[in-house]
Every structure is written in C-alpha cells, then in structure tokens.
Amino acid sequence: MSTEATYPKDHFLSGGWDLKSWLLTTDHKRIGILYLLSISAMFVLGGIYAGLIRWNLLVPDGSHMSADTYNKTFTAHGVIMVFFFLIPSIPAVLGNFLIPLMIGAKDLAFPKLNLLSWYVYVLGAGITLYALLAGGLDTGWTFYTPYSTVFAQSNVEFAAIGIFVAGFSSILTGLNFIVTIHTMRAPGMTWFRMPLFVWAHYATAIIQVLGTPVVAITILLVALERIFHFGFFDPARGGDPILFQHLFWFYSHPAVYIMILPSMGVISELITCFSRKRVFGYSFIAMSSLAIAAIGFLVWAHHMFVSGMAVYSAMVFSALTYLVAIPSAIKTFNWTATLYKGSVSWETPMIYVFCFLGLFLIGGLTGLFLGNLGTDVHLTDTYFVVAHFHYIMVGGAIMGYLGAIHFWWPKITGRRYSEAWGRLSAVLIFVGFNLTFFPQFLLGYLGMPRRYYVYPDEFQVLNVLSTAGATLLGFGYLFPSFYLLHSLFKGKPAGDNPWGAKGLEWTVSSPPPTHNFETVPVVTEEAYDYAKPPKEAVVV
Amino acid sequence: MNPAMPLLPERASSYAGEVDALFYFIVAVTVFFTVGVSIALVFFAVKYRRRSDADRPEEIHGSLALELTWTLIPLGIVVVMFVWGAKVFFHMNRPPDDAMTVSVVGKRWMWKLQHPTGQREINELHVPVGRSVKLVITSEDAIHSFFVPAFRIKKDAVPGRYNVAWFRATKTGTYHLFCAEYCGTEHSKMIGRVVVMAPEAYQTWLAGGPPPESPVVAGEKLFTELNCVTCHRPDSAGRGPVLQGLFGRSVKLASGDTVVADEAYVRESVVNPAAKVVAGYQPVMPTYQGQVSEEQLISLVAYIESLQVPTEASR
Numbered sequence: 007m008s009t010e011a012t013y014p015k016d017h018f019l020s021g022g023w024d025l026k027s028w029l030l031t032t033d034h035k036r037i038g039i040l041y042l043l044s045i046s047a048m049f050v051l052g053g054i055y056a057g058l059i060r061w062n063l064l065v066p067d068g069s070h071m072s073a074d075t076y077n078k079t080f081t082a083h084g085v086i087m088v089f090f091f092l093i094p095s096i097p098a099v100l101g102n103f104l105i106p107l108m109i110g111a112k113d114l115a116f117p118k119l120n121l122l123s124w125y126v127y128v129l130g131a132g133i134t135l136y137a138l139l140a141g142g143l144d145t146g147w148t149f150y151t152p153y154s155t156v157f158a159q160s161n162v163e164f165a166a167i168g169i170f171v172a173g174f175s176s177i178l179t180g181l182n183f184i185v186t187i188h189t190m191r192a193p194g195m196t197w198f199r200m201p202l203f204v205w206a207h208y209a210t211a212i213i214q215v216l217g218t219p220v221v222a223i224t225i226l227l228v229a230l231e232r233i234f235h236f237g238f239f240d241p242a243r244g245g246d247p248i249l250f251q252h253l254f255w256f257y258s259h260p261a262v263y264i265m266i267l268p269s270m271g272v273i274s275e276l277i278t279c280f281s282r283k284r285v286f287g288y289s290f291i292a293m294s295s296l297a298i299a300a301i302g303f304l305v306w307a308h309h310m311f312v313s314g315m316a317v318y319s320a321m322v323f324s325a326l327t328y329l330v331a332i333p334s335a336i337k338t339f340n341w342t343a344t345l346y347k348g349s350v351s352w353e354t355p356m357i358y359v360f361c362f363l364g365l366f367l368i369g370g371l372t373g374l375f376l377g378n379l380g381t382d383v384h385l386t387d388t389y390f391v392v393a394h395f396h397y398i399m400v401g402g403a404i405m406g407y408l409g410a411i412h413f414w415w416p417k418i419t420g421r422r423y424s425e426a427w428g429r430l431s432a433v434l435i436f437v438g439f440n441l442t443f444f445p446q447f448l449l450g451y452l453g454m455p456r457r458y459y460v461y462p463d464e465f466q467v468l469n470v471l472s473t474a475g476a477t478l479l480g481f482g483y484l485f486p487s488f489y490l491l492h493s494l495f496k497g498k499p500a501g502d503n504p505w506g507a508k509g510l511e512w513t514v515s516s517p518p519p520t521h522n523f524e525t526v527p528v529v530t531e532e533a534y535d536y537a538k539p540p541k542e543a544v545v546v
Numbered sequence: 547m548n549p550a551m552p553l554l555p556e557r558a559s560s561y562a563g564e565v566d567a568l569f570y571f572i573v574a575v576t577v578f579f580t581v582g583v584s585i586a587l588v589f590f591a592v593k594y595r596r597r598s599d600a601d602r603p604e605e606i607h608g609s610l611a612l613e614l615t616w617t618l619i620p621l622g623i624v625v626v627m628f629v630w631g632a633k634v635f636f637h638m639n640r641p642p643d644d645a646m647t648v649s650v651v652g653k654r655w656m657w658k659l660q661h662p663t664g665q666r667e668i669n670e671l672h673v674p675v676g677r678s679v680k681l682v683i684t685s686e687d688a689i690h691s692f693f694v695p696a697f698r699i700k701k702d703a704v705p706g707r708y709n710v711a712w713f714r715a716t717k718t719g720t721y722h723l724f725c726a727e728y729c730g731t732e733h734s735k736m737i738g739r740v741v742v743m744a745p746e747a748y749q750t751w752l753a754g755g756p757p758p759e760s761p762v763v764a765g766e767k768l769f770t771e772l773n774c775v776t777c778h779r780p781d782s783a784g785r786g787p788v789l790q791g792l793f794g795r796s797v798k799l800a801s802g803d804t805v806v807a808d809e810a811y812v813r814e815s816v817v818n819p820a821a822k823v824v825a826g827y828q829p830v831m832p833t834y835q836g837q838v839s840e841e842q843l844i845s846l847v848a849y850i851e852s853l854q855v856p857t858e859a860s861r
Contacts, residue, residue, distance in 0.1 A: 068734075073731045073732055073733075073734070073735075074731055077728075077730070077731065077733075144730070144731075146728050148728075150688075150689060150727070150728065152687070152688055152689070152705060153688035153689065153728070153729060153730060156687070156688075157654070157687060157688050157730055158730065241705045241706025241707075242705075242706075242835065242836070244818065246706070247689060247704060247705065247706070248704060248707075281594070281603075282596075282601065282602065282603055283603055283605070283606065284605055284606070284607060286606060286607075286608050286609075287608035287609075287612075287613055288607070288608065289608075290608065290613050311635075312691060312700045312701050312702050313689075313702045313704065313709075314701065314702055314704055314707055314709035317635065317636060317639050320635065321632050321635075324628055324631060324632065325628055328624040328625075328627065328628050329624075331620070331624060332617060332620055332621055332624070335616065335617075335620045336613070336616065336617055338583060339583075339612075339616040340608075340613075342583055342586050342587055342590070343608075343612065345587065345590035345591060345594060346590055346594070346606065347594060347603055347604065347606065348590070348594050348603050349594065349595075349596040349597075349601035349602070349603045350590065350591045350594050350595050350596060351595070351596040352591070352595070360587065360591070363583070363584075363587060364580075364584060364587075367579065367580045367583055367584070368576070368580055371575070371576040371579055371580060372576065374572050374575065374576065374624070374627060375569065375572050378568065378572065378627055378628070378630075378631035379628075379631040379632050379634065379635030380564070380565055380568045380630065380631035380632075380633070380634030380635050380638075381565060381568055381569050381572065381631065381634075382631075383565070383635070383638060383698065383699070383700050384565055384569075384695065384698040384699075384700060386700065386726075387691060387693070387700070387726035387727060388726065448553060451554070451555060451569075452552060452553075452554070452555050452695065453555050453693070453695025453696075453722065453724065455693060455724045455725070455726040455734075456726075456728075457728040457733060457734070458733070458734035459734050460734045460735065461734065462722065464552060506599075535605075536602070536603070536605075537602060537603075537604065537605045539602065
C-alpha cells in the first residue's frame with residue numbers, strides 16, 4: 007500500500023499486443039480477458055434486447071412491435087443472457103484469471119484446453135447469433151416442446167446446435183478447474199486454507215461437468231426431432247412433451263447455481279477484505295456451496311407443479327426445494343456476522359456487496375413462494391417468477407460480477423478507477439434495479455402472465471414504473487464501461503495490493519507477471535488472516 | 547392509463563382465501579428476514595466503520611451455537627411453510643364429488659369450453675356462483691395453461707393428457723382468463739373471461755341458445771359411427787371389455803397392474819389401446835389416434851362415463 011505505487015515493467019500484457027499473442031495464447035490471464043471482451047459484447051446485446059422488451063411493454067396494446075418480433079426479442083434476451091453471459095461470466099473471466107493466482111499455480115492444469123474452451127464458446131455464440139439474426143428464434147430460452155419441435159416456424163435448429171456447442175465450453179472450463187484445484191495447489195495451500203472463491207468455483211465446476219451434458223443432449227434432441235421427426239416429445243407419435251421439461255430443468259435449475267455460486271464466492275472475498283475480518287464460519291460457507299450443488303440437482307420439478315404431475319411427486323420436490331434454501335440462508339447469516347466488530351470501509355466493491363446482499367435476500371426469500379405448492383399455482387408463469395429470478399440472476403449474480411470486476415480491476419489492469427464514479431454507478435444500479443423488478447412482483451401477484459406482448463390496461467402503471475427503472479439501470483450499466491476504460495489510460499498505478507487484501511493474488515505485481523510467481527509460494531496461514539497486516543509478499 | 551389500478555388481485559373462489567393466507571404468511575417471513583438482516587448490515591457497517599487505516603480488528607472464527615441456531619430456526623420455518631402449502635395444494639387438487647364437469651381444450655390461440663349439458667363456448671366460460679366446477683383440461687397442439695387469477699387457479703393444458711382442476715366461484719362478476727404457458731405468436735391474445743352468474747341467471751343463460759347436443763349424446767353417436775359397439779358389447783360376448791359400469795372402477799391389466807378407469811385412462815385406451823390392455827383380452831384394438839378430435843374424445847369419454855349397469859345410455 008505504498009503511496010508511490012508504480013506500474014511494473016514486465017507483466018502478462020507486456021509480452022505484446024499483436025493478434026497472434028492473443029489468439030494463440032495459453033496464458034489463463036489473457037484467456038480470461040478474451041472471455042471478458044466476448045461476454046461483455048454479449049451482455050450489451052442482451053441488454054439491448056431487454057431495452058426493447060421494456061419499450062414494448064410501456065403500452066398495453068402492443069403497438070410498438072409485432073407479436074412475432076416481441077417473441078423473438080424476449081427469446082433472444084433470455085438465450086444470450088443465460089447461455090452466453092451469465093453461465094460463463096464469473097467462472098470464465100475471473101475464475102480463469104484468479105484461480106491459478108489464488109492457489110499459487112502458474113496456470114490452469116490444461117492451458118491449451120482452456121484456450122479451446124474459448125474458441126468453442128465463440129463458435130457456439132456465432133452459430134446461435136446467426137440463428138437469432140437469420141429467421142430468429144421464438145421458443146423462449148426454455149424451448150418447451152411440442153411448441154419448439156412441431157409448431158415454431160423460426161430458426162430453432164441452428165440456435166439449438168449453437169447452445170449444444172457452447173455447452174462444451176462450459177464442460178471444459180469446469181473440468182479444467184476441478185483438475186487444477188485438485189492437483190496444482192501450492193505447498194501449504196490445504197483444502198481448508200483455500201479462498202472461498204475457489205471453493206465456490208469447485209462446486210460450480212461439478213455442476214458444469216455433471217449437468218451440462220444433459221441439457222446439451224436435450225436441446226440436440228429438439229433439433230433432431232425437428233429435422234427427422236423422431237417423436238421423443240410428440241404425443242401423437244407416442245412421445246411425451248413433459249419429458250422434455252424434466253430433462254431441461256434437470257440442468258437448467260442447477261444452472262442457476264452455476265450463476266450464483268461463483269458470485270457467492272466473490273462476496274466472501276470482498277466482505278472479508280473490506281471488514282478486515284476472517285470470514286465468519288469459513289467451513290459452513292464452504293460446505294454450503296457443496297450442499298447447494300448437491301441438493302440443487304434434486305429440485306428441478308418445482309418448475310412443473312401445474313403441469314399435472316402427481317400430488318405426491320410435487321410434495322417431494324417442494325420439500326427438497328425448501329431444503330436447498332437452508333445453505334443460502336447460512337451463507338447470508340455468516341456474511342452478516344463477518345461485519346461484526348470488523349473494520350468496515352465503504353469502497354466501491356463493498357457497495358456492491360451491500361447491493362448483492364439486499365437483492366439476494368429478496369431474491370432468495372421470494373423463492374419460498376415458488377417452492378411452496380399452495381402459492382406456486384397462482385404465481386408460476388407470471389411476472390412474479392420473472393421478478394424472482396432477476397433478483398437472483400441480476401441482483402445476485404451480476405452484482406457479484408460487477409463487485410468482482412471492481413475489486414480485481416486494479417489487479418488485472420494495474421490501474422485505479424475513479425472511486426466517486428464507481429460508488430455512484432453502484433447506487434444507480436441498485437435503485438434502477440429495484441424500480442425495474444419490484445413492480446413485477448406486484449404484477450405477478452395480480453396475475454399478469456409472462457411473455458405477454460399485450461396486456462390488460464390495469465397493469466400499465468406498474469409496467470411504466472418497471473420501464474422507467476430499466477432506463478436508470480441501463481445508465482447504471484453504461485457508466486462503468488466509461489470510467490473503467492478511462493482508467494486504463496489515465497488511472498493511477500494500483501500497486502500490488504491497493505485494498506490491503508489477503509490472498510496470494512495480491513502478493514504479485516499488478517498486472518501479474520506472465521508466469522504468476524517467480525518462485526513457488528508456500529502458504530503458512532489460513533485464508534483471510536486479517537489480524538496480521540498483509541505482507542508485501544508471503545513468498546518464502 | 548387506467549385510473550382504477552388494483553394493487554391486490556380479486557378473491558373470487560372458495561380457496562382463494564386459503565392461498566392468500568399462506569401468501570401473506572410467507573410475505574411476513576420475507577419481510578422479517580429482509581428487514582432484520584438489512585438492519586444488522588447497516589448497523590454493523592456504520593458502527594464498525596473503519597476509523598483508521600491501522601485498524602486490525604480481533605479475529606472471530608465463528609460459533610457453532612450460532613450456526614446451529616440459524617440453520618435450525620429457518621429449517622423449522624420452512625417445514626411449517628411446506629406442510630401448509632402441501633395442505634392447500636391437496637385441497638386444490640381434489641375436486642368435490644358433486645362438481646359439474648366442464649371440458650377445456652386449448653388450441654392456438656383460443657380456449658374451447660363445453661358444459662355438461664352440451665353448450666359450447668369459446669374464450670368465455672359462464673358458471674353459476676357457489677357451484678363446484680371440475681375442469682378436464684387438454685390441448686390440441688402446444689402446451690397452454692388455464693389461469694384465472696381471481697380464482698388462484700392454474701393448470702397446464704398438455705396435449706395427450708387430461709389434467710384436472712376445480713374451483714367454486716364465490717362472487718358474481720367477470721374475471722380474466724389467461725393462457726399462462728407460452729404457446730407462440732398470439733399467446734398473449736389467448737385470453738378470455740369467466741362470467742360468474744347467480745344460479746337463476748345461469749339457468750336462463752343455458753336456456754338461451756339453440757338446444758345443444760350433450761357430450762353424452764354426441765359420444766353415443768360416435769360410438770356407433772366408429773363401430774366401437776361391435777367389440778365392446780354390453781353382454782360380455784365381445785372381443786373387447788364390457789364398458790357398462792366401467793368408469794371409476796379399478797381395472798386389472800394384463801401386465802398385473804391395476805388402474806382406476808378415469809378420463810385419462812379411457813382417453814388413452816382409445817388413442818393408444820395397446821398401452822394398458824385389460825387382463826383376459828388380446829391387444830387387438832386398432833388405434834383411433836388422428837381419427838377423432840380432442841373434442842370428440844371428450845364426448846366419447848362422457849358417453850362411456852355415463853354407461854351404467856344395466857345398459858342405459860343416459861345418467
């Protein structure tokens with residue numbers, strides 16, 4: 007934390023900026039940046055579609071766009087945000103960049119596989135974008151059969167193949183993380199000394215490896231059924247459309263945990279640094295990640311309570327759903343307790359932590375309404391569901407992602423951004439987010455179904471509020487792209503450890519050297535040992 | 547904009563109040579935890595704010611007692627929620643025996659409804675107040691979902707299946723009927739209304755149109771036209787099982803299982819006869835898949851339901 011921090015001469019970016027040094031790199035840090043650029047482009051695109059949705063819903067009569075255009079718009083928004091932004095976001099960008107640094111390794115276990123996973127992602131994204139632009143896709147991101155297999159006239163085949171391909175990127179990244187965490191930890195980095203960010207990614211990677219093949223095959227079956235008329239899901243040919251829902255949600259519910267678990271890992275890192283405390287209940291937080299990953303595989307049919315499933319099956323899935331709420335509650339209480347008797351500072355990443363906790367509380371607790379058999383019947387497939395999962399995915403996952411970007415930006419780029427702008431946009435995002443999505447809880451309870459491009463007049467006031475909020479939210483998301491870019495050129499050098507944080511990534515220069523560590527670090531203390539002031543380096 | 551903007555949905559069915567009581571219980575839990583944790587966060591963040599860069603707070607590793615407390619208390623709360631929810635769900639899924647049956651067929655993008663007395667409606671359902679109505683719901687094409695917010699009722703219309711739901715309207719008036727499962731281009735125009743009428747007004751409404759053909763009568767005609775009667779004879783001498791008195795009974799299958807002969811079983815036996823063959827019979831019946839529409843199937847089911855012992859084609 008020396009005041010005269012200087013920008014290092016040699017680091018992973020100083021090796022060159024030509025195209026070859028990026029496109030053929032096997033450096034996990036450069037690959038993380040390739041992912042950052044690609045998913046940011048997808049986020050912008052998905053955000054534009056979100057804006058179009060809100061613009062259409064400003065009026066109840068659908069006069070802003072045609073029904074088909076609207077259906078293709080919300081489908082594109084969902085497909086892009088879920089498969090090409092949220093699922094890769096924290097793991098592919100920050101997990102890639104940070105996991106080797108955090109465990110004291112030179113790279114991931116399979117650097118070439120890591121680069122391959124980026125190319126596979128780009129290929130999958132390319133195919134899907136082609137489908138969205140050439141003909142469009144109007145099935146919703148959920149591809150429900152038999153609509154998607156028999157009735158949809160849009161470009162389902164290509165979109166499905168694109169998502170199938172992108173799935174392998176997720177599988178390869180997960181595989182790489184699991185092997186890396188098992189085999190590449192530095193001497194002294196025992197399992198229970200690992201940063202919780204690494205634990206969270208370990209749990210996430212397990213879901214990626216076990217769950218993604220199921221959705222990949224399911225979506226491929228949809229494409230095959232369209233092309234060859236197999237009839238897996240077509241009742242007229244002896245198939246079952248509900249089977250699709252079981253297969254789809256078997257992955258797509260755990261996929262929510264792929265989005266939120268890494269974000270929870272981020273929160274553990276940030277809250278300890280900005281309260282200078284070891285996290286309260288380390289092992290409970292670590293184990294609750296694994297519990298979420300395990301139980302999360304057994305709750306999928308809570309998406310199907312009104313599909314006509316047997317009452318007793320519904321009861322089993324409702325009970326398991328309630329069980330998965332407990333580890334999330336444990337995490338939240340432990341984070342709160344971490345602040346107790348701490349030394350709390352209010353820098354930008356910490357503002358994101360507060361935003362995350364507030365929104366995740368509401369997002370998580372409103373899940374209780376939907377896991378409940380009695381209330382889900384009324385609320386499912388309404389805007390209540392839309393609001394709930396946006397509180398989790400945007401309020402939770404994206405707040406964590408932005409908090410992480412702001413926390414590790416000085417490490418990644420070696421530059422400081424403007425604190426004032428950082429705090430302002432965090433607050434703007436929080437306010438805009440709540441204004442966008444809170445009215446949707448009310449709309450859902452009133453009975454407004456989702457995926458409606460026209461709606462009864464009495465729902466307009468709340469929809470206008472929601473659109474107003476989305477406008478604020480849009481500005482909130484635009485600001486960081488300006489001040490973060492600005493910091494690249496004008497930002498003050500960050501120094502190795504601008505936040506006074508613990509963790510091996512803060513012992514190396516910012517940006518980190520190409521090979522991460524000059525000598526293999528030896529870990530002698532547990533994670534978040536903030537009682538001791540951070541040394542400039544714990545390398546022995 | 548509509549000046550009359552409701553903030554709470556109307557409550558117009560017998561179980562809407564039960565659903566709402568549970569809903570507000572969960573709201574209370576949600577508010578309690580959101581406010582409680584938020585207050586703790588803000589309080590800690592202000593009280594323990596960093597006063598000097600040299601601050602090195604004492605280590606606190608955790609507390610097993612606290613961990614157990616905040617695991618077990620939420621666990622207790624969700625157990626209550628689960629049991630309460632399951633109870634309401636059971637109630638919503640068990641139509642009373644005296645309910646009148648209305649058949650619902652979803653088709654892109656309309657609702658086709660038929661009363662037990664034969665009246666057909668599209669996107670409109672007239673029902674008497676205070677009478678339980680059982681809905682047998684299916685679809686001709688994609689999946690739809692029958693949703694009346696004021697009744698807190700929702701059930702998917704799935705092609706190839708009969709889903710059952712019920713309600714008892716408690717307040718006369720007109721209520722939204724929505725399709726809640728995305729079904730393509732005009733999904734959001736697949737809407738209609740449920741008109742709840744006083745019983746006398748309902749009788750007048752029933753008598754209003756041209757005299758309808760009841761599903762039972764229509765089903766009997768089909769039964770003859772399709773020559774079902776050649777095999778399904780009332781005297782147990784046919785190649786197929788006797789249908790008189792079948793409905794609602796347990797049936798022993800060739801596979802050794804037993805099933806209850808409900809709407810879904812009868813429907814399946816028409817379109818996919820080989821799926822559940824009755825013990826003692828050969829799987830010789832051809833499929834009628836594609837030869838009868840969903841509405842004709844509903845009539846056939848109604849006719850078979852009406853067949854009592856001895857042979858009476860009415861109920």
